[in-house]
Amino acid sequence: MNYWLFKTDTEDYTIDDLKQDKKTPWTGVRNYQARNFMRDHMKKGDFVLFYHSGGTTPGIAGLAKIASASYPDPTQFDKKSKYFDEKATKEKPRWVLVDIAYAKKFKNFISISVMRNKRELQDMWALRIGNRLSITPVTKEEFEIIQLLANSQ
DNA sequence: GCCAACGTTGGC
DNA sequence: GCCAACGTTGGC
Numbered sequence: 086m087n088y089w090l091f092k093t094d095t096e097d098y099t100i101d102d103l104k105q106d107k108k109t110p111w112t113g114v115r116n117y118q119a120r121n122f123m124r125d126h127m128k129k130g131d132f133v134l135f136y137h138s139g140g141t142t143p144g145i146a147g148l149a150k151i152a153s154a155s156y157p158d159p160t161q162f163d164k165k166s167k168y169f170d171e172k173a174t175k176e177k178p179r180w181v182l183v184d185i186a187y188a189k190k191f192k193n194f195i196s197i198s199v200m201r202n203k204r205e206l207q208d209m210w211a212l213r214i215g216n217r218l219s220i221t222p223v224t225k226e227e228f229e230i231i232q233l234l235a236n237s238q
Numbered sequence: 239g240c241c242a243a244c245g246t247t248g249g250c
Numbered sequence: 251g252c253c254a255a256c257g258t259t260g261g262c
Contacts, residue, residue, distance in 0.1 A: 094260085116245075138260060197261075215243035217259050240262085247256080 087131045088223040089122070090211045091149070091185065095140035100147040100190050103135065108152050108186040112160045113168045115180060119220040123155045124181050126222075133185055134223060134231060136211065144196035145231060153184035191235035205230045 091111065093099070103109060114120055133149040157178035160168035173179040200206045210221040223231075 092260090118245095143261065215259095217244055219259090242259105242261095244259085245257090247254105249254095250252090 086225075087126060087128065088134070088225060088228040089127070089131060089151075090134040090136050090145075090209075090221050090223050092136045092138050092211070092219045095137045099137060100135050100187075103147075103149060103185070103187045104190060106187070108184055110158075110184050111182045112158050114158070114182060114219060115168065115170070116218060116220075119218055120181055122220050122222065123183050127151050127155060127183050129153060132188075132228060134228070142194070142196050144194055144200070145191065145235070146194055147190040148188040148235075149185045150188050151183050152186035155181040155183050158182040193235050193237065195231060195234050199234065203230060203234070 098109075111123075114123065129151055131151040133151060134145050135147045135149050137143060137146045157175075158168070158180040160166040161170040161173040161178065161180045162175065163169055168180075170179055197212070200209065200212060206212065206227055209223065209227055210216065210218070211223075
C-alpha cells in the first residue's frame with residue numbers, strides 16, 4: 086500500500102468535481118518523475134491526498150483512491166488537446182495516467198500553513214521548497230497525521 | 239501581480 | 251554533455 090499527494094489547480098478541477106464524477110482519468114501529467122511514479126509505483130487501492138493549489142487557500146481538500154493500473158494517456162495522441170505530444174506514438178506512448186476515484190471530502194480543509202506548522206509533516210515532499218511536482222509520495226506516518234487533522238474537531 | 243525555483247529545450 | 255534561455259508552477 087502506497088500513499089500519494091495529487092495537486093490540482095482549483096481553476097481546472099476540484100474535490101467537488103471528483104465527487105460528482107466519482108471517478109476520473111488523471112490526464113495531462115507531463116513530467117517524467119511524476120509519470121514514473123504512476124507507471125512504476127502506483128497500485129489500485131492506493132490512497133491519494135487531493136491537494137488544491139492556485140486557489141485562495143492551498144491545501145488538502147479530501148481523499149481519493151487509485152482506481153486503475155497505469156495506461157497510456159489518450160490526450161497525448163489528440164492533436165486538439167493542449168496535452169498533445171507529437172513525439173508520442175501509439176506503439177511507444179510517452180505518457181501514462183491512472184484513474185482516481187472519489188473517497189471523501191475532509192471535514193477539515195487542511196491548509197498548507199497548518200501542514201507547515203506540524204512538526205511531523207516538516208519533511209513532506211510536497212512541502213519542500215520549490216517543489217513543482219504534481220504527484221508526490223507520502224509516507225504512512227504523514228498520511229496518518231493528515232487523517233487526524235482532517236477529522237479532529 | 240510578483241518572483242523564486244525548477245524542468246525542458248536547443249545550440250554548441 | 252554542458253549550460254543559457256525560456257516557460258511554467260505555485261505560494262505569497
